[in-house]
Amino acid sequence: MLATDATPQLTWDLARDVHQLFEFHFMVNAFRAGTVVAVVAAAIGWFVVLRQQTFAGHTLSVVGFPGAAGAIWLGVSATYGYFAFCIAAALVIALVPRGRGRAFSEESAVIGTIQAFALACGFLFASLYSGFLNGIDSLLFGSFLGITDGQVLTLLVVGAGALAVLIVIGRPLLFASVDADVASARGIPVRVLSVVFLVVLGVAVAEASQITGSLLVFALLxxxxxxxxxxxxxxxxxxxxxxxxxxxxxxxxxxxxxxxxxxxxxxxxxxxxxxxxxxxxxxxxxxxxxxxxxxxxxxxxx
Amino acid sequence: MTDDEPAVIRIRGAEVRLAHKTVWRHVDLDVGPGQFVAILGPNGVGKSTLLKAVLGLVPLAAGTAEVLGLPAGSANHEIGYLPQRRSFDPSLRIRGVDIVRLGLDGDRWGIPLPGRASRDARRRVGELLELVGATAYATRPIGECSGGEQQRLLIAQALARRPRLLLLDEPLDSLDLPNQASVAALVARICRDEDVTVLIVAHDVNPILGYLDRVVYLGGGGAITGDPETVINSENLTRLYGAPIEVLRTSTGRIVVVGQPESPTYHPDLAHHHDHPHVGH
Structure with missing residues (x-):
């Protein structure tokens, strides 16, 4: 994984080990980015688990993969690819009416089809980009190498925005998640909240993907x-x-x-x-x- | 509140059409302050629709509905509503006390900050839990509570902001008989002690029969309203459905309605058979 000459040795002296951990700037940035991502993903994930929307989370993460691969192929940072594709996909899912029973299973089949196509497109984009050493591995399974200061800042700003939105809508969202009928009788805009939440979820997935890769997003979300x-x-x-x-x-x-x-x-x-x-x-x-x-x-x- | 308080609910000649079909029409209803009123009838006659019309969630095709002196839908902040439901998902990890708290301030934006408001809210939630007798299991995840326990917590939630009108949609559905009796008694006690008007949907009148001031019996696209004794008899229900219905009384005072169609659909072309299905009260 590491390209440094001397592989770091664990000394079991906590102070020395931690000091050694932050010796390189790429590692400092990895921790900065990881911290931001962990907070954002876990906070939004708490609502994902409560609302039983893990399937939507998985779909968004898979769709993020061609976004990131396409961005790299076009010479843009993968960060933008993740954000653009995850948020766009969140809006698409939000606009598909949610049904139960038969309607829901049909919807699952559609989403499964889209997931397969998204993975295939990501594979294509990664192949088209010739200088893409180990690219697919890190996009699918995560990497902490080469996170720039700019990327950390982007993660921080976008993540803080998503958290701020979550804090503002938190209580009505909890009400709507637990008891949508009573919440809407109380005048809570349940439908609008679910759209806003999916967009926030798209942001969280895009952020988490950059540490864990598209397929291991659940570890943090x-x-x-x-x-x-x-x-x-x-x-x-x-x-x-x-x-x-x-x-x-x-x-x-x-x-x-x-x-x-x-x-x-x-x-x-x-x-x-x-x-x-x-x-x-x-x-x-x-x-x-x-x-x-x-x-x-x-x-x-x- | 003044002495000549307006009726809590006043419905005149109401008709609701859903998907181009009349659910019911010619419905009149007067509910006074503090009354305990049931909406009765077999499945599919539009009992829940009547509650939604009171909430202003379903528009009237004809007639008027005034609630707490305002057009239906304008006074919803003074109404506690408990919709029909199946029970909570057993895996839902939210405590009963949180469910009740949502009824108090769950529609506010932002997060609750510690302080006086938060202390007041906690005290109110404690009162509500005591009122419905749910204190013992209020800190358990609601998904692990029994149907009767969930129903009591939901009633506490609906009462959180001291509503003047409580709308309960089949709160006794899917409860066993002892729980039906005790939840019915609880609702009657709340109606009396907390001075709340109660409009309750039920498909079996027996658990609440002893507490009712008034019933609305829906069927055949219309309704009969009045006190329970005069409404629920063979003659009235036969006229309402346009088909022979027999109302029997058991030795214990329970009412059994024989012969009512389980899921009647209203056919406008048959309407002349019961042109004026509502009976004066």
Whole structure:
């Protein structure tokens, strides 16, 4: 993975290891970008898990791949390709009416078809670009090499914008996600919120893709929130917890791939998987313990 | 509020058409403050549609509907509404207390900041949970609560902003008999103690029969309104449907309606059979 002459050695002295980690500017930028992406993806992912829209998240990430490959082929930064394709695809999904039952399965077939075509187009664009060494690997499975200061700034500005929108619409969005009928009777613009949320989701997916690659986006988008919601059903704790777990996954993933010579996508996904597994076991154990001594009379504030 | 308070609901000659078909017409309804009123009838006669007309979510093709002294739809901030539903997804990781809190301030933009407003909100949610008897399970994820527990939490949510009118769409549906009885008793108690007018949709009148001030019986494209004893009898329902209907009383006072079509569709070309299906009240 690394092109440096001397492969960094883990000394097990935390201060020295961390210092060594930030010795190179590309690594500093990787951490900067990773931190921004982890926060944005986990925050938006919390709503994705609550709204059960992981399928939409996957579709957006697959569509991002030809965007990034096409951008590189045209000589533009992959960042713009991800953003343009993910946000455009989010708008298309938002405009397709959502149905249930038979209508939904037809829609799934359409989306599956589009996913296959998107992957094929990405493959074509990557092949057309002749100087594209290992390009497909890093677009599909992630890379932290060569992130420029400008890219970090773009990620930060766009991510902060998406988070600001999420904070403004957060409460009505929660209401609409949990109980759309009552929310709309209360005058909440449920349909508009779902369109806005899909665009925000497109931004989150585009950001996460740049660290994890198109195929491993779930490691930062879905896993932190899924793990947090297994541990707690308190919205604020779960939301903040998801962001915390996202940061742990990203930082550990980057650190491990720096010292151990395996790709960053593998490490982030592995850390994410371990955290999810731990949360699942913890939640089952807690539930079993609670069931043993129910009814529990304690009432805790929100 | 003044002494000569306007009727909570006042509907005159209302007709609703959906997809070019009349759902019902000639519907008149008066509901006074603090009354407990049921909308009855078999599946598919437009009971939920009547609630939506009260909310102004369904336009009237004819007639008028005034709610809390304003045209339907203009006073919705003073209405608590509980739509018909299946239960929450078992995997939904949101606590009952959060569901109730959403009823209080879930439509506000931005995030709640700590402070006095937040403390007041928490206290109000605590009151509501106590009112419906949900305190014991309010911190459990709502998906893990039973149907009766979910229904109590949703009633608390609908009451959060002290509405003057509560619209409940089949709140007893899919509950077992003891839960039907206890949720019905809860709604009746709220109606009495909290001075809330209740309009409830039900396809079985028996769990709420003892509490009702008035019923609206929908069927055959029209409606009969009045007090339960005079409306629900063989003669009225036979006239309403234009087909023989028998109303039986069991020894325990339960009402059994025999012979009503389960899903009647209104055929305009047959309308002359029951030209004036509504009966004065």
């Amino acid at each position: 879905v896993v932190p929130a899924a793990a947090a919601q297994r541990i707690t059903s308190r919205p604020v704790v779960g939301f903040v917890g998801a962001i915390g777990l996202g940061l742990v996954i990203t930082w550990l993933g980057l650190g491990l791939s720096y010292y151990a010579d395996y790709p960053v996508g593998f490490w982030t996904t592995t850390v994410a998987f371990a955290i999810f597994l731990g949360a699942e076991i913890a939640s089952r154990a807690t539930r079993a313990a609670l069931a043993a001594r129910r009814p529990s009379p304690t009432v805790v504030g929100p």
